[in-house]
Amino acid sequence: MLPSSTPPRLILASSSAYRRELLGRLGLPFEAIAPDLDETPLPGETPPATALRLARAKAEAVATLHPDALVIGSDQVATLDDLQIGKPGDHARALAQLQLMRGREVVFHTALCLWDGRAANPAAAAQLDNVQVRVRFRDLPDAELDAYLRIEQPYDCAGSAKNEGLGIALIDHIHSLDPTALTGLPLIALTGMLRRAGVRFFGT
Template sequence: MSQAIILASTSSYRKLLLEKLGITFETCSIDTNETPQPNETAPALVTRLAIAKAIAGAKDREKGIVIGSDQVAVIDGEIIGKPLNAENAVKQLMRSSGKAITFYTGLALYNIENESIDAQHETFTVHFRSLTESQIRYYVDKEQPFYCAGSFKSEGLGIALFDKLEGRDPNTLIGLPLILLIDMLAKQNIDVLSQSR
């Protein structure tokens, strides 16, 4: 492969998702301020942060393609991020119970050599079952989804919280929309289905 691929994230979930594509990549730790700007919409927020992460991941490098990604959920019109603790996770899930919640995942590819940026976002809607507080507390205690937007891990027991999922790519919900990423990599002449990559 002519271009090194760098995932600007230390998330084990995003790393596992990218490994599905069978491409060689490295990860890097980045530090970005994820505070929403005044009146910023969810799509604008995740796109801006994905770009910021991709650019931050390019620091001190001369070439390569850097992948940045960010995700938020929107509940009752309010942007919700990671809960960070059990009580916030319970509150988020109580708000989600019986509702359709939309997740926005931003994805950015930064080509270090020519300084070009391709940034887009994907949406994915989760229809939650009507859940009791005891069910929610059991779930939060079991999986401790404190660093997951929306307070669940859909790849684990979190699937039991849902009635229906709607979207192009279920990987979007975990934090890295692979179908969109494959399209974006193709624009950089990286074909994940070719040995000559």
């Protein structure tokens, strides 16, 4: 709850069911509105820069249509060495991703933007952060990787594994300051941003 009598609307600028589930854990009323954006990386753009640009662009696009709201944008880019790893889309691409990543460390850049449409200075409307997660995958045979994919079908997940589900069995270890970042919405960073925007979580 905000201390004012009329708290601002809270909007998640996303169509992701994973992000909706994570934000729901905070117990705050919110709406989910998907922005219409081209998420293609720009030429020469680094993975962190791509994630931060898209997180801000998603929040700003929805905020433009819904002034005076608090809008949350987030984007995740997975990288193996210099290779960006996106959402596979189908079984064959997902298997190829898991084969490439097995026994190796993948860095997930989960960028977050909170856009405060109430800000008097538009230049200060956005809070931004990039939470990195380092994930080492187990060196598993093709048969296990194929069997996992047929069970969970994580074809809409960058990296082809749902760490919140059976995909955790593919992972050797995870290094992160925010365990929710890997699923797609860093709640530790987000609750800090919301507090700075005046949101209270415990009615005080």
